[in-house]
Amino acid sequence: MAGHSSGTNRGSHSMDKSITLPPDEIFRNLENAKRFAIDIGGSLTKLAYYSTVQHKVAKVRSFDHSVKEADGDPLYEISVQEEITARLHFIKFENAYIETCLDFIKDHLVNTETKVIKATGGGAYKFKDLIEKKLKLKVDKEDEMSCLIKGCNFVLRNIPHEAFVYAKHADSEFRFQTTHPDIFPYLLVNIGSGVSIVKVESEDQFERIGGSSIGGGTFWGLGALLTKTKRFDELLQLASKGQHTSVDMLVKDIYGGAYGSLGLTGDLIASSFGKSATADKEFSKEDMAKSLLHMISNDIGQLACLYARLHNLNRVYFGGFFIRGHPVTMHTITYSINFFTKGEVQALFLRHEGYLGAIGAFLKGAEEDNPNQYSWGENYAGSSGLMSVSPDLNPMQRARSGTFDMLEMDRLERQLVNLPLLQDPSSYIPDTMDLTEDALAREYWLYCFEEALDGVVKRAIASQPDMPEAAERAEKFRQKYRHKLQTLRNQPFAYGSLTVRSLLDTREHCLNEFNFPDPYSKIKQKENDVALRYYLKVVKSLEELSWEQRQFALVRGLLAGNVFDWGAKAISDVLESDPEFGFEEAKRQLQERPWLVDAYNQWIERLKGPPHTCALFFVDNSGIDIILGVFPFVRELLGRGTQVVLASNSGPALNDVTNGELQILTERIAAMDPVIHSAFKEDRLTLVQSGSSSPCLDLSRLDKVLATVVRERQTDLVIIEGMGRAIHTNYYAMLSCESLKLAVIKNSWLAERLGGKIFSVVFKYEVPPKH
């Protein structure tokens, strides 16, 4: 048995070397690379660089309205402009490729002015001369531990689903934790050849509070002696097949059963290797490897718990080569932590654990660019995502999938913070449904996004009629996104929790990657134009109604407007086949009361009371939704004496109205409507950007300016509109003020899941419990 498996492994290693390197797909945008850092470990090299990326953005510009009266002229002008943003690239590859990679980098390094490369990791010393010779850059060594911590802080702060709990036997192995802006203090247990236990208290403050010499090197070294198996991966593979009970002395071997009075069950290990203290018995390699793995994992887990208890910390992250995505070690460490803390502390792992050193070294070299002053976002299009390195996987497959791994982070233009009105930021989870855990829902949505792909491609081409190569780019987009969907089908955990939001965001990232910054720009323009013509008529007819009637008409208007949504497949079908599908038609489609979720009566009762001080309104679609649905509703709020803050996306996503577009629309409406005009002029009606370019909404990552405005205006009502923002996300979000969440369910599967039919209405009005 053992001979057979090691034979297979040997075969696969010779295969590794034959894998050819496609460097231009890996070292992306190297021409514009500015700064470098490298982390060379025992077997893997991690390269980090910073580049500037030129990409197209859609801009809108208002025409001069004084001359615009003729029908057929568009409302505003759309232009595509070049913009330069910053991106961080991290690439991980086996040390065997280091020379090839350095050669490639040298050949493509054109624009850099940098003279040094920051280096960390045990191998930095070994490869120093090679790097200096090849790249003509001076190698500047940085302390390993401080790089690690810096990198850890960075990913925890900027990647919402960075940390996860590992559960081997659960439906989804990886349970991602929502990380919060307040990441300190935490404990980092780094299991390299030895173990370091570091307490991190702030960005610059950390302390090595302890450690142990029994670590990955012990598993490897002792394992190699015991089993004559040389490679770390092979040892783990052996361990995953072994039975430790033949080598370890269990409580039941001593007691015959459990040690009841101490609550020690019979299966607990009383003495590791306790049964091997004999000369006349042979033990299998697998069993010894397993016993060794348990011994080391339990020991580390125990020490980690003792330190966590002493320093009163409950966030404990594990990293180092012993962990590095290996399910076997993540499982044994998790088990040990559960045992020693009786479930009080959870072992946390990091998706980008392998990059921490490289990220930290890079940040040390980039301090003059102040990378920590910005918010960064993981670019799903340019990142490989978490790979399952199941030990059962054919080692050849594993080697191949793990050969090159990439992470790209985009610098966001705005700094993102929590919405100050979240009731408990630490327990806020934006997404309503976790598709990593819900296999049926995952199946449906992956299918749904794949089905919609043709339409998106068509729309992308149509948005750039003047560009002949648009079709070719759109095809590349199709391939990339389809590949991402395929990856997510097999590894739903690749980018953290799989959600409708992450599927939508991944699509936006892929569209941007192929320079389709706003495929819906033309449609939005046309819809906005049409809707504006009806605005005064709608307002006038509302004014003729009694107060009660008007309130209901306003809500119905909001909901009907929300039916117009290119993001939902059912609607895009109707809209495409019948462009005259009108506002009234939409109202007829709406479910009659009582709605699926119906808090309308409570809302009306509330409106009979004193006005709200300030309402924050997260708007959704362009066209009829914003103009004929939202604005009349806002007008009524203003009339009650409530200030209104309209929050719209910073960048385009589907047909959602962007901040730039809303600016123009508001001016146009103000020109027609004195109520809006005066409110806008007097700043009772304010426009802010959300900081996001997603059809969904993460209330823990919002523009800092928005947060300030919300606080200053003493906002006491939050309105969230649309499926993406109020159903797929935030349906269960708890706010510290009153909130309205409303949407029309334009997807029959989701409607059925919620117990209704297509075009069911959700009207949720919530008041926080009084203290």
Place this chain on the structure above:
Amino acid sequence: MELNGYHSGDAATAASDDDEAAGPKQQPRPSREETASSGRAEGAVSEGSSAAERRSSSSSAARQRLDSLKRGRPPFPWFGMDIGGTLVKLVYFEPKDITAEEEQEEVENLRSIRRYLTSHTAYGAAGIRDVHLELCDLSMCGRTGSLHFIRFPTHDLPAFLQMGRDKHFSSLHTTLCATGGGAYKFEEDFRLMADLQLHKLDELECLIHGVLYIDSVVPSECYYYENPADPEHCEQRPFPLENPYPLLLVNIGSGVSILAVYSKDNYKRVTGTSLGGGTFLGLCCLLTGCNMFEEALEMASRGDGTRVDKLVRDIYGGDYERFGLPGWAVASSFGNMMCKEKRESISKEDLARATLVTITNNIGSITRMCAVNENIQRVVFVGNFLRVNTLSMKLLAYALDYWSKGQLKALFLRHEGYFGAVGALLELLNPS
């Protein structure tokens, strides 16, 4: 060994119920000094064994039993047993104050057991009487005699039971107080093979009572190492455990249990680790092909662990000052063995040494954390892993002192692994 100035103190608790135990208490004395060779020790025991007694009758046995009960003490023989994962520890009290009348009435079976145990120092293939630990002139429950310390491998228990059967142990109607996991695991075997009913006792309770008792009757039981880092000046020094609480008690048998003891009956098991004596021996057997504890220790004493382990200085060239790690500290146990060339260059002795150092340091490290978490400064190490294992004791002494910056003191007890058995015996004499 002089025992001047010794006060029996808590020893009274063991005999306090006995109104006839009046008069000056006798000082117990160890039969021989620590350094006594087994040959000399053997002689000492045969000296002590009394002349042969021949007569016996079943009626006198019954009378003796009645007599004992009247005085509130159990009939002879007095045993305490601790059946661990690797070793069975047996303590046997041999009365030396047997009156002529008693001698006449002593039943044959009892006499034969007494003579068998006290006239040998080795039993069967691997049974050993630790003569150097024997306590002479010990007063227990109003009787004066010697306490004998005997051990044999747990896997030899069937042979022991067979002997009990052959010697008709069950005819003495004695209660056999036993602790350790084996008291539960082998309860059935005792009943079926030797017709013996075990009185099962909790091992931690027995351990603590045993420690407290022995420390109270043996003046230099507890000691520590002075200058553990300096081989030239490292010396054992007695440590009077007069006011022992709170105390961290670390029992290193096959596995390790760590107890916080606040008083005789107030204690808790803080934690434990599976990396214990069994792990040392188990790994040594696999790595070096040896199969005896003594052999493994002997190899370790000749080996060099630093060839096997990766030290801080192997990685950083010296101290890792930023984190206050000295260059000599082990960064990765067996870390050098990741490398093929180094695997081929080390000896079995080096491996044994590295194994010993790894296990010992790890116990030290967990102990230190527990002491800090429980806010206890005094740590007592017991258990058979420390038997003839000065290497580990000095290492523990040094590690605790160094990493706690002198806050913690490692204490050791001469009767290392026998406290559980002693505790079981005390339970026989003074049922709680």
